[in-house]
Amino acid sequence: MNITGFERGTRRQLRIHVLPTKRFKTFAISLYAGTPLREETVTRVGLIPFVLRRGTESFPQTTQFREQLEQLYGAGFGFDIYKRGDYQIVQFRMDTINDSFVSSPDSLLDRSFAFLGEVLTRPAMENGTFRTDYVQQERENVRKKLESIVNDKMRYAAERCMEEMCKDEPYRLHPLGQRSDLENIDAQGLYQAYGDWLNHASMDLYVVGDTTLDEIEKYVDRYFQLNRSAEAGYVPEQPKSVERDVQTVVERLDVNQGKLNMGLRTPITYGDDRYASALMYNGILGGYPHSKLFVNVREKESLAYYASSRYDGHKGIGTIQSGIEIPNYEKAVSIIRKQLEDTQNGAITELEMTQTQAMIRNLLKEMQDSAFEMIAYDFNRQLSGKERTVDELLSQVEAVKVQDVQDAARTFRLDTIYFLRDQKGE
Numbered sequence: 001m002n003i004t005g006f007e008r009g010t011r012r013q014l015r016i017h018v019l020p021t022k023r024f025k026t027f028a029i030s031l032y033a034g035t036p037l038r039e040e041t042v043t044r045v046g047l048i049p050f051v052l053r054r055g056t057e058s059f060p061q062t063t064q065f066r067e068q069l070e071q072l073y074g075a076g077f078g079f080d081i082y083k084r085g086d087y088q089i090v091q092f093r094m095d096t097i098n099d100s101f102v103s104s105p106d107s108l109l110d111r112s113f114a115f116l117g118e119v120l121t122r123p124a125m126e127n128g129t130f131r132t133d134y135v136q137q138e139r140e141n142v143r144k145k146l147e148s149i150v151n152d153k154m155r156y157a158a159e160r161c162m163e164e165m166c167k168d169e170p171y172r173l174h175p176l177g178q179r180s181d182l183e184n185i186d187a188q189g190l191y192q193a194y195g196d197w198l199n200h201a202s203m204d205l206y207v208v209g210d211t212t213l214d215e216i217e218k219y220v221d222r223y224f225q226l227n228r229s230a231e232a233g234y235v236p237e238q239p240k241s242v243e244r245d246v247q248t249v250v251e252r253l254d255v256n257q258g259k260l261n262m263g264l265r266t267p268i269t270y271g272d273d274r275y276a277s278a279l280m281y282n283g284i285l286g287g288y289p290h291s292k293l294f295v296n297v298r299e300k301e302s303l304a305y306y307a308s309s310r311y312d313g314h315k316g317i318g319t320i321q322s323g324i325e326i327p328n329y330e331k332a333v334s335i336i337r338k339q340l341e342d343t344q345n346g347a348i349t350e351l352e353m354t355q356t357q358a359m360i361r362n363l364l365k366e367m368q369d370s371a372f373e374m375i376a377y378d379f380n381r382q383l384s385g386k387e388r389t390v391d392e393l394l395s396q397v398e399a400v401k402v403q404d405v406q407d408a409a410r411t412f413r414l415d416t417i418y419f420l421r422d423q424k425g426e
Contacts, residue, residue: 006206006378007213011220013228014203017378018213019371025101027109027209028371029094029116032379033201034087034234037170042088043142043177044185044193049079049090050138051190055124055131056115072111073097073104077119084383085237085269085314086170090201092116093372098210109211110219117223121198129191139182146179150253153420154306157259158321161418164249165263169240171315202232204382208371236385239267239316248417257305258326259420262336264318264412271386275313276396277408282311283356284405285343286320290355292339297322303332314383318412326421333417343409348402360397364390 006017035045059065069075076095083089096112124131150156159174166172207216242265268278286293286309293307305323312318324332342348367373367390381387 009213009217010231011217012224012226013231014205014220014224014226015231015382016213016216016220017204017206017375018211018216019206019208019374020210020212021208022210024209024371025098026371027094027096027098027112027207027211028375029096029112030206030372030375030379031092031116031120032204032206032382033090033092033197034084034203034383035197035201037083037086037088037173037175039170039173039178041193042173042175043181044190045088045090045197046081046175046177047135047138047142047182047185047190048194048197049081049092050141051130051134051194052119052123053077053079054134054138056118057122057124058118060124060131068115072108072115073102075108075112075115077115081175083171083173083175085312087202087234087383088173088175092119095372100210109209109215113216113219114223117219117225121225123194130187130194132187135185135187135190139185142176143179143182146174146176149174153253153255153257153259154321154323157261157418157420158319160249160251160420161261161263161319161416162317164247164418165317165416166240171317198226199228200232202234202382203228204379206375206378208374234383234385236271236383237269237314237316239265239269241265241267242415244415246414246417248419250419250421252421252423255420255422258324258329258422259418260304260320260322260324260329260332260336261418261420262320262414263416263418264320264340265415266316266318266408266412268313268408268411269316270313270380270384274404274408274411275388276393277400277404278311278313278411279360279397280353280356280400280405281343281408281412282309282318283359284348284352285309285318285339285409287311288356288359290352290359292342292352293320293322293336296339297332297335301331301335303328303335307336314380329419329421337414340409340412340414344406346402346406348405350402353400353402353405357398357400361394364394364397 009016080091163172297307298304307322
């Protein structure tokens with residue numbers, strides 16, 4: 001039963017999701033292509049969209065490619081690469097103005113799909129493969145992006161904490177891949193990887209705007225030259241249970257401020273009926289300015305420049321990140337542990353409950369004002385196999401009690417403490 005408002009269909013082993021609405025002046029188009037995170041494929045898959053955005057069969061020069069977007073009344077086009085659970089997701093996005101707001105002789109939605117279909121299935125070629133210059137240039141671009149992570153110490157510490165915590169799991173991999181693999185990627189090898197990715201990735205096409213499922217299916221038939229052997233789907237994440245003592249990892253670099261990160265594991269994922277309770281737990285612990293970590297670690301004790309928590313509901317992992325003075329390490333660890341214990345013991349005030357519910361409520365309501373946020377929310381359904389509307393999640397959040405948060409907190413088990421500190425001292 002469809003309870004989300006999206007109409008759904010399938011063409012060329014590509015799942016299609018359309019939300020017909022007149023609320024927006026533009027069409028929001030998102031194409032998700034997901035593959036399992038694997039060490040042997042992650043770097044090539046991460047490089048593919050960078051090469052695809054350089055040019056197509058009809059617009060082989062990058063300047064021509066960009067000019068075509070201007071011809072579409074300045075349509076927006078871009079892509080993201082990220083991980084959700086143990087999947088590497090490539091997302092292409094287009095934002096095209098509705099024809100009724102411009103005097104275009106042709107349908108801009110039709111032309112946008114012609115463009116997107118060509119980007120995906122008819123890239124710029126030379127001698128039957130990708131252009132060597134594009135592959136070399138984008139390979140260098142990705143290398144610089146990966147190298148830049150170490151310059152952002154907050155981001156670096158978060159990545160390293162997950163690498164140590166999940167050292168035997170695909171989740172340790174960065175969605176852009178590994179620098180050590182880049183030098184061995186040439187145009188021909190990448191083109192072969194592209195063909196495999198095009199045929200085997202799990203693909204979902206989303207459109208929000210004044211259109212219909214029937215119209216979008218016709219565009220896919222017309223412009224997406226796909227010859228996929230089978231429809232690929234996602235397997236919902238089964239949280240990994242690791243029975244071990246808390247591991248502590250200390251890394252030394254040339255830094256002035258320490259970065260203290262912690263990783264926690266929980267069996268609660270997006271598809272779990274306790275998901276709303278886990279969201280509330282994360283919000284009370286460190287998700288918002290009123291949270292325990294912010295108030296007690298940063299404000300009261302003045303131990304941290306920042307202190308917050310995040311929850312990955314597709315992996316079953318919680319993370320805590322903080323920036324501290326290096327001599328304050330032991331005290332900061334102790335006080336952060338105290339916040340974890342307090343939530344497990346039910347030391348949660350009604351004010352913390354109502355403030356957190358209000359913050360989550362606002363975020364969920366704001367989501368309805370953005371077509372791309374609505375798309376991203378519905379995509380959770382594909383990843384998890386769980387059908388849950390925004391209104392349903394909001395009702396579940398507002399029904400959460402202190403005991404529910406306490407029960408959720410007891411499932412979050414501290415796994416890894418990672419500390420990035422200076423090269424001096426003991």
